[in-house]
Amino acid sequence: MAKFLSNQNAKGIVLKYYFGNMHVKCLENMSKKFIKSPNLPKLRAKALEAILWHQKKAHDIIILSASLEIYLIPWSKMLGIDKVAGTKLRLRNNIITGHIDGRNCYGEEKVVRLKNLYGNLNEYELYGYGDTVGDRAFLNICDHSFYKKWPDR
Numbered sequence: 001m002a003k004f005l006s007n008q009n010a011k012g013i014v015l016k017y018y019f020g021n022m023h024v025k026c027l028e029n030m031s032k033k034f035i036k037s038p039n040l041p042k043l044r045a046k047a048l049e050a051i052l053w054h055q056k057k058a059h060d061i062i063i064l065s066a067s068l069e070i071y072l073i074p075w076s077k078m079l080g081i082d083k084v085a086g087t088k089l090r091l092r093n094n095i096i097t098g099h100i101d102g103r104n105c106y107g108e109e110k111v112v113r114l115k116n117l118y119g120n121l122n123e124y125e126l127y128g129y130g131d132t133v134g135d136r137a138f139l140n141i142c143d144h145s146f147y148k149k150w151p152d153r
Contacts, residue, residue, distance in 0.1 A: 007066075007104055007106050007107070007134075008100065008103065008104045008106075011066075011087070011100060011104050011106075012098070012099055012100055015089065015096075015098050015099070015100065016097075016098025016099065017098070019089065019096045019098060020096060020097065020098025021095060021096065021098070022095070022096045023094055023095055023096075024070075024089075024091055024094045024095070024096055025094070027070055027089075027096060028070060031068075031070050031071035031074060032074060034071055035071055035074055035075040035078065043079075044150065046150030046151075046152075047129065047150055048079075049150070049153045050127075050129060050146075050150055050151065050153060051079060051081070052153075053153040054127065055080060059127070060083070061081045061083065062081070062083035062084065062085060062114070062117065063076050063081055063083070063084045063085070063086070064085050064086075064105060064110040064113060064114065064135075064138060065084075065085075065086045065087075065105060066086070066087055066104055066105050066106040066132075066134055067086050067087065068086060068087050068088075068089060069084055069085075069086035069087065069088050069089075070089060072084045072086040073086075083117070085105055085110070085113035085114070085117065086105050087100055087104050087105045087106075088100065088101040088102055089101060106134040107133075107134050107136070107137050108137045110134070110135070110137060110138040111137050111138055111141055114138065121141060125143050125144075126141065126142040126143050126144070127142060127143070127144045127145075127146075128141075128142035128144070128145045128146065129145075129146045129150065130145075130146070130147055130148075131147070131148045135147065
């Protein structure tokens with residue numbers, strides 16, 4: 001009989017394998033190099049257009065992602081975005097344990113994080129963009145949701 005791992009547990013295994021017992025400064029330095037690398041996949045032109053449109057409208061922008069905050073935060077700052085909710089690494093004495101600190105920011109957890117930041121989401125007009133199954137719970141609560149298709153601005 002096949003036994004399936006939850007997204008949380010599978011990610012924990014991968015994180016422990018690659019980053020367990022690594023000093024956080026080492027991964028921070030690797031992250032800084034990664035986000036400046038010419039090999040970093042480029043943000044879709046339509047995605048960048050959407051970000052710029054929201055910035056011009058002075059909308060509050062938040063990146064919700066299952067990716068690690070350790071590289072999402074510096075990457076988002078390059079785009080002028082200060083709010084990030086991603087997957088956090090658990091540390092012990094600045095050493096990465098290889099475990100997730102809290103929940104993987106995936107699926108319903110994205111909605112939980114958004115509610116923790118903003119409270120009653122019904123008070124806001126939400127625009128949401130996503131391209132994975134893990135985005136669906138978030139997109140379902142948005143007033144304007146775009147799944148794998150970016151609007152023309």
